[in-house]
Amino acid sequence: MALEVKNITKRFGGIHALTDVTFRVEEGEVFGLIGPNGAGKTTMFNIITSMFPPTDGEVVFSNKRLTGKKPYEITKEGVCRTFQNIRLFPDMTVLENVTVGEHCRTKSGVFASVFRLKSQKVEEEKIKTKARELLQLVGLGKYEDTFADNLAYGQQRRLEIARALASDPALLLLDEPAAGMNEKETNDLFDLIQKIKKLGITILLIEHDMPLVMRICDRIAVLNFGEKIAQGTPDEIKNDPHVIEAYLGQE
Ligand code: ATP
Numbered sequence: 001m002a003l004e005v006k007n008i009t010k011r012f013g014g015i016h017a018l019t020d021v022t023f024r025v026e027e028g029e030v031f032g033l034i035g036p037n038g039a040g041k042t043t044m045f046n047i048i049t050s051m052f053p054p055t056d057g058e059v060v061f062s063n064k065r066l067t068g069k070k071p072y073e074i075t076k077e078g079v080c081r082t083f084q085n086i087r088l089f090p091d092m093t094v095l096e097n098v099t100v101g102e103h104c105r106t107k108s109g110v111f112a113s114v115f116r117l118k119s120q121k122v123e124e125e126k127i128k129t130k131a132r133e134l135l136q137l138v139g140l141g142k143y144e145d146t147f148a149d150n151l152a153y154g155q156q157r158r159l160e161i162a163r164a165l166a167s168d169p170a171l172l173l174l175d176e177p178a179a180g181m182n183e184k185e186t187n188d189l190f191d192l193i194q195k196i197k198k199l200g201i202t203i204l205l206i207e208h209d210m211p212l213v214m215r216i217c218d219r220i221a222v223l224n225f226g227e228k229i230a231q232g233t234p235d236e237i238k239n240d241p242h243v244i245e246a247y248l249g250q251e
Pocket of ligand 1: 012015016017035036037038039040041042043044084
């Protein structure tokens with residue numbers, strides 16, 4: 001269940017967003033992807049989830065090639081993500097936002113046949129039960145009937161994570177989950193990531209909040225101008241002169 005990112009290069013016209021980036025995320029670890037603005041971190045997520053193809057290189061998860069698959073097929077392979085900017089359905093309830101995520105993986109899906117209404121109903125109940133469990137996990141159990149738009153910012157971020165978890169990922173990609181959070185919300189996020197890790201889900205984390213990154217990650221890779229400049233444990237990264245010069249020195 002390891003993620004292998006092999007020699008990924010991505011160019012947008014003349015922009016070299018990523019150049020020959022290779023790393024491997026082991027099953028069960030929290031792996032951080034850090035670096036200055038524009039370093040290519042989100043581009044890497046977009047390539048892993050096949051939102052667009054790499055110019056060169058390939059991504060393999062659990063010994064299966066993800067590169068070349070459609071984004072919905074990536075979800076079925078057990079890889080799910082959140083986005084840098086919150087993408088909830090604001091006019092749907094908290095519970096509905098999570099059940100949408102579950103429909104991505106269930107057989108009935110949103111296009112269920114009307115001839116299978118009875119089994120669909122049973123399936124719907126199962127989906128709701130699981131959605132409620134996920135809302136408990138992320139600390140939003142009592143908000144299931146609230147419209148997503150009415151949640152506080154940190155709660156909306158946690159709802160996004162619940163929705164991503166609803167498709168049963170083996171690998172969860174989190175794109176700056178702590179962005180805009182206050183200290184209490186960041187601490188709650190730390191606890192939540194720990195809980196997700198304990199469920200056996202591997203996590204690839206993009207984050208600018210360095211205290212959080214250093215506390216939560218098992219290993220970290222650092223990108224700068226699209227190139228990997230370092231990889232190691234939090235202690236190794238903190239003390240790497242190239243990383244200090246390119247990124248940490250600015251914090
Ligand atoms: P941040 O920390 O600010 O989110 P990042 O490390 O995630 O930055 P990316 O968003 O991956 O960086 O951007 C890397 C480079 O690729 C930037 O120069 C960006 O402008 C460029 N880029 C990203 N997506 C596209 C696109 N769809 N079309 C053209 N250029 C793009």
